[in-house]
Amino acid sequence: MAEGDVCFNRDGKLVRPKRLPSGLYQFRQGTGPERCVFDSIEAIKAGADLLWIETATPSVKDIADMMNEVRKEIPDAKLVYNNSPSFNWTLNFRQQAYDRWVEAGKDVSAYDRDKLMSVDYDDSELAADADDKIRTFQADSAREANIFHHLITLPTYHTAALSTDNLAKEYFGDQGMLGYVAGVQRQEIRQGIACVKHQNMSGSDMGDDHKEYFAGENALKAGGAKNTSNQFS
Numbered sequence: 001m002a003e004g005d006v007c008f009n010r011d012g013k014l015v016r017p018k019r020l021p022s023g024l025y026q027f028r029q030g031t032g033p034e035r036c037v038f039d040s041i042e043a044i045k046a047g048a049d050l051l052w053i054e055t056a057t058p059s060v061k062d063i064a065d066m067m068n069e070v071r072k073e074i075p076d077a078k079l080v081y082n083n084s085p086s087f088n089w090t091l092n093f094r095q096q097a098y099d100r101w102v103e104a105g106k107d108v109s110a111y112d113r114d115k116l117m118s119v120d121y122d123d124s125e126l127a128a129d130a131d132d133k134i135r136t137f138q139a140d141s142a143r144e145a146n147i148f149h150h151l152i153t154l155p156t157y158h159t160a161a162l163s164t165d166n167l168a169k170e171y172f173g174d175q176g177m178l179g180y181v182a183g184v185q186r187q188e189i190r191q192g193i194a195c196v197k198h199q200n201m202s203g204s205d206m207g208d209d210h211k212e213y214f215a216g217e218n219a220l221k222a223g224g225a226k227n228t229s230n231q232f233s
Contacts, residue, residue, distance in 0.1 A: 001016075006019075006025070033062075033065065033066050033069075036053055036066055037066050037069045037070055040053065040066070040070045040077070041070055041073050041074060044070075044074045044077055045074075049078075050078050050079070050080050050148060050149070051070070051077060051078065051079045051080065052079070052080050052081075052082075053066060053067070053079060053081065054082070057087065057092045058083070058084075058087050058089060058092055058093075058137065059092075059096065060137065060140050060141045060144050060145065061144075063079070063081065063141055063144075063145040063147070064141070064144040064145040066145075067079055067145040067146055067147075068145075071146065077146065078146060078147075078148035078149075079145060079146060079147045079148055080147070080148060080149045080151065081141065081145075081147045081149075081150055081151075082151055082152070082153055083137070083138070083150055083151065083152040084152070084153055085152065085153065085154050085155065085158055088117065089134055090116075090117060090130070090134075091116055091117045093130035093131070093133050093134050094116035094117070094121065094126060094127060094130040095113060095116055096130065096133065097126050097127075097129040097130040097133065098111060098113050098116060098126060100129075101126065101129075108126075110124075111124070111126055138150045163184075166183070167179055167180060167183065167184065170183065
């Protein structure tokens, strides 16, 4: 042993853990769930109100297995879970459906487990099964794993990227300005989305009040009776 080495006793043997280039120590393969359970219990004992557990896939069983172990020692332990866009939800849940079918003895000969993301399966019975489990994921995991709060990170990032890409294809394609009008503005009006009046949403009314206070009738206002936002009244 060299000066500064870290060793510990495991089953009567002196063991030196493997240290990674990052300086962290590598845990034994397959011990992640146990470490997560241990850390969760210790965190609550140290004063944490809620737990945050990350899983390799969005699996109700995996989450419940860990939380059930935690709750053996901390019965009222509550979990915050991230319904993360980093997961490929479609592929994960189709593979879970595939595995359930195999276990139940159902015929899966029409499916290739490694290619279940293919659009060819979008209208299949297996895809419908998977989508139903995605739909009930929050309710199922809340019931089975005592998830107290579900959150989803970056949904607006992805919706903005998708809608902007679709708009660009139409606006600079055959649809021209109709790509924006039919796909965006008309839908805003039909659904009563307040941001259709973007002048008001950006604070132009407050700005006009400020100008009028100081300049009176000479104020150069963004709003007024003839303002374009009044078309959406």
